[in-house]
Every structure is written in C-alpha cells, then in structure tokens.
Amino acid sequence: MKSVGGGGGCVGFCGDNITVTKDLLPQPEQTHIKLTGTDTRCLYWGIAIFFNKTSYYQIPEELKIYCGDDWIFIQNQRHKKQNYNICGQNIYHYQSLSSKGKDLNPICKRDIKILRGLVYKWYQNILYIEHVYNGVRVTLLGFKILVHFSKNH
Numbered sequence: 001m002k003s004v005g006g007g008g009g010c011v012g013f014c015g016d017n018i019t020v021t022k023d024l025l026p027q028p029e030q031t032h033i034k035l036t037g038t039d040t041r042c043l044y045w046g047i048a049i050f051f052n053k054t055s056y057y058q059i060p061e062e063l064k065i066y067c068g069d070d071w072i073f074i075q076n077q078r079h080k081k082q083n084y085n086i087c088g089q090n091i092y093h094y095q096s097l098s099s100k101g102k103d104l105n106p107i108c109k110r111d112i113k114i115l116r117g118l119v120y121k122w123y124q125n126i127l128y129i130e131h132v133y134n135g136v137r138v139t140l141l142g143f144k145i146l147v148h149f150s151k152n153h
Contacts, residue, residue, distance in 0.1 A: 009079075009083035010072055011050040011051065012086065015044040035087070037085075041083070071118075124139065127139065
C-alpha cells in the first residue's frame with residue numbers, strides 16, 4: 001500500500017462500518033483499524049476526511065454545501081493519488097442532520113448536477129457505468145439506472 005502522506009490521497013470512513021442511530025451515541029469500540037485503497041467513494045465516506053494538505057483541492061463555492069467531499073475524492077483520483085477507506089472500526093453516526101432536511105433537498109440536487117457538469121465528460125451522459133456508494137449507476141442516453149448491492153458485498 002502506498003504511503004498516505006504527501007503521495008497518497010484522502011482517507012474517509014468505510015460505509016460498511018457505520019451504524020445510523022437516533023439515540024445517544026455509544027463509545028467507539030477499541031478495534032484494530034485498517035486502511036484499504038478505494039476507487040469508489042462509499043456512503044458516509046465524508047463524515048470525516050483525513051489528508052495531507054497536498055491532497056486538498058479547493059472546493060468550488062457552489063459545491064461547498066453537499067458535494068465538497070466528492071470533489072476532493074475525485075480530484076485526488078484525477079491526480080493519480082490513491083484514496084482510502086478506514087475499515088474495522090464501528091462508528092455510530094446521526095446521519096446527515098442538515099443535508100437530509102427537506103429545506104436543503106433542492107440545493108443538494110443542484111450541487112450534484114453542478115458536480116457532474118464539472119467532472120464528467122459530455123459522452124458520460126450518453127453511456128457510462130460508474131460505481132457509487134453501494135451499487136452501480138448506469139447512464140444510457142441520459143437515463144440513469146441505479147443497481148444497489150447489499151451491504152455485505
């Protein structure tokens with residue numbers, strides 16, 4: 001595995017180890033964590049991101065509410081830096097207290113559209129297959145089909 005320092009990308013949490021709760025948060029269990037390289041930003045990856053300042057790329061103003069973590073992840077990929085998941089540590093999380101709100105829903109949808117316009121090529125809106133969170137998104141002639149995998153993939 002590459003060094004996560006100046007030559008590596010960012011480190012975020014593996015969604016498989018996140019337990020969403022509305023109750024009081026228990027103390028994290030003491031377990032041995034490991035870093036695994038990833039080419040796919042999983043759900044909850046951005047709840048905490050760690051990186052060397054050389055792996056930070058200025059987030060466009062219009063993406064700072066919802067897609068900033070996506071931008072940083074993608075920019076590291078574009079610069080051939082390996083991103084990582086933190087695995088093996090169960091994390092309890094309240095889940096998107098602000099971005100799940102109905103008031104921000106239009107902003108989130110707008111941010112996603114802007115992100116796609118900034119990072120995807122024109123032909124990726126015609127035919128494109130990409131790994132997303134817990135599945136695969138297939139784009140064919142502008143139509144998007146999302147196929148979810150089970151959490152134990």
